[in-house]
Amino acid sequence: MKNLTRALFCVVLAASASVAFTQGPAEQAAASDKVIDHIRQADLLNHILPILWTKAQLNAILPSIEKARQNVRKVHDNEYHKLMDLDPKVTAAVDKALNDGQVPGRDLLKSINDQLRSLTMTRQAMGGLNESGVYDAIVANLNNGQKKAMANDLDPASVTPGIKVETMSDEDRIRFYIRNILLDPLAYDLLVKMLRSSAVQEK
Numbered sequence: 001m002k003n004l005t006r007a008l009f010c011v012v013l014a015a016s017a018s019v020a021f022t023q024g025p026a027e028q029a030a031a032s033d034k035v036i037d038h039i040r041q042a043d044l045l046n047h048i049l050p051i052l053w054t055k056a057q058l059n060a061i062l063p064s065i066e067k068a069r070q071n072v073r074k075v076h077d078n079e080y081h082k083l084m085d086l087d088p089k090v091t092a093a094v095d096k097a098l099n100d101g102q103v104p105g106r107d108l109l110k111s112i113n114d115q116l117r118s119l120t121m122t123r124q125a126m127g128g129l130n131e132s133g134v135y136d137a138i139v140a141n142l143n144n145g146q147k148k149a150m151a152n153d154l155d156p157a158s159v160t161p162g163i164k165v166e167t168m169s170d171e172d173r174i175r176f177y178i179r180n181i182l183l184d185p186l187a188y189d190l191l192v193k194m195l196r197s198s199a200v201q202e203k
Helices: 002-018 024-051 057-099 105-139 145-155 170-182 189-195
Strands: none
Touching: 024 145, 024 170, 024 189, 057 105, 057 189, 105 145, 105 170, 145 170, 170 189
């Protein structure tokens, strides 16, 4: 399905280019982003709805997803401040290079890379924590049939080329689903709307 989304994305870009003269760059980008979000929402629902959630189950797992969203916001905020602290040093090095011909140097780049690597490791650690929190909620609240459907929903090889699908357990596959579907930035609002809709059973 992600390949389908990419293909549709290309179509949308081509279509938006044909009407570019009617909108400014900012408006055009916002309109295009909105369409891409709608396409991704349709893709997500193809994976979410077949699990046949009940409202009780959605109420049980949504707090774990909201906690994950809060964690992501904290990580992004931390990254922002770290990058803002880093910027004066980098800007000064660029200015010296342009004005005095003094190359920024490998030591500076190594220091920057080390800091960026640390940010990446923090993000990965938080991603694993978020995934585990949602997984625990899934295991505690979904029945065996739903968990099996979740495990079989995605073809991991089509999403992550090179992944060793043959070694993946059902838990691995459920975690893969959580990572790629339930923790998608657009999934939470869809789940909330499902909770409020008549399309989902109470129990």
